[in-house]
Amino acid sequence: MKIRHALTGLAATAVLGVGVSMAPAAVAAPPASAGTSTAAGHAAASGVLATAVPATAQFESNTAVAGTPNFSAYPATCVTYADSEACFQPNGDTIWVKDIKADGAAAYGDWANDLRDVDGVWWGYRDGRCTNHLGYGHWGYCKKDFYENSTNPNAFGGQGSRITIWAATYSTDGAGKTVLNIN
Numbered sequence: 001m002k003i004r005h006a007l008t009g010l011a012a013t014a015v016l017g018v019g020v021s022m023a024p025a026a027v028a029a030p031p032a033s034a035g036t037s038t039a040a041g042h043a044a045a046s047g048v049l050a051t052a053v054p055a056t057a058q059f060e061s062n063t064a065v066a067g068t069p070n071f072s073a074y075p076a077t078c079v080t081y082a083d084s085e086a087c088f089q090p091n092g093d094t095i096w097v098k099d100i101k102a103d104g105a106a107a108y109g110d111w112a113n114d115l116r117d118v119d120g121v122w123w124g125y126r127d128g129r130c131t132n133h134l135g136y137g138h139w140g141y142c143k144k145d146f147y148e149n150s151t152n153p154n155a156f157g158g159q160g161s162r163i164t165i166w167a168a169t170y171s172t173d174g175a176g177k178t179v180l181n182i183n
Contacts, residue, residue: 059127059128060126060127060128060129061128061129062129062130062131062142063131063133063142064095064097064109064130064131064132064133064134064140064141064142065140065142066138066140067096067139067140067141068139069087069094069139069141071089074089074092075089076088076090076094076096077163077165079166079167081166082101082167082169083099083100083101083107083169084097084098084099084101084108084109084167084168084169085097085098085100085107086098086108086166086168087109087165088111088163088165090163092143093143093144094141094142094143095111095130095142095144096109096130096139096140096141097109097131097132097141097142097167098132098138098139099135099136099137099138100136102136102137103136105169106132106133106170107131107167108130108131108132108167108168108169109129109130109142109165109166109167109168110127110128110129110130110166111127111130111163111164111165112124112127112164113125113126113147113161113163114161114162114163114164115147115154115156115158115160116156116158116159117156118153118156118157119158120158120160122160122162123156125147125155125156126146129168130142146161146163147161148161149161
């Protein structure tokens with residue numbers, strides 16, 4: 001099943017549980033046409049009353065706080081690109097970002113949170129960026145609060161939550177991985 005993230009200025013197509021790559025694009029919320037539809041659209045077609053899938057929230061931008069991750073005690077999914085390393089740690093819903101290039105530029109960890117609706121369709125729900133201005137070799141983190149994959153119902157009335165994490169450059173180039181938010 002393919003999805004399209006509504007990450008501001010970035011587009012990513014992912015297959016559940018498989019890494020993704022990014023390309024610059026302008027992406028809007030999924031239309032109720034051409035193979036994608038809202039839960040309400042599915043319900044209307046079947047004659048069942050349902051509420052519409054909520055729109056993706058505004059882009060969230062956070063500045064990383066200095067810290068040291070403990071990936072041996074709390075595993076994370078990490079990805080490296082150019083001058084940034086970014087990790088998603090499900091225990092605590094933490095985005096970690098490390099500057100890995102001594103160039104004076106910030107390091108970025110972009111993320112997107114998708115939820116599954118009652119029909120099993122994945123939709124973009126939240127997205128954002130954790131920016132590390134702490135300098136070369138330093139880790140920083142941004143705390144988030146995502147739905148757990150086991151939460152039923154989630155904001156779209158279904159069950160399922162996944163996070164895509166990208167290590168990115170300022171120009172929005174990057175590489176990413178998608179994982180279920182299992183804590």
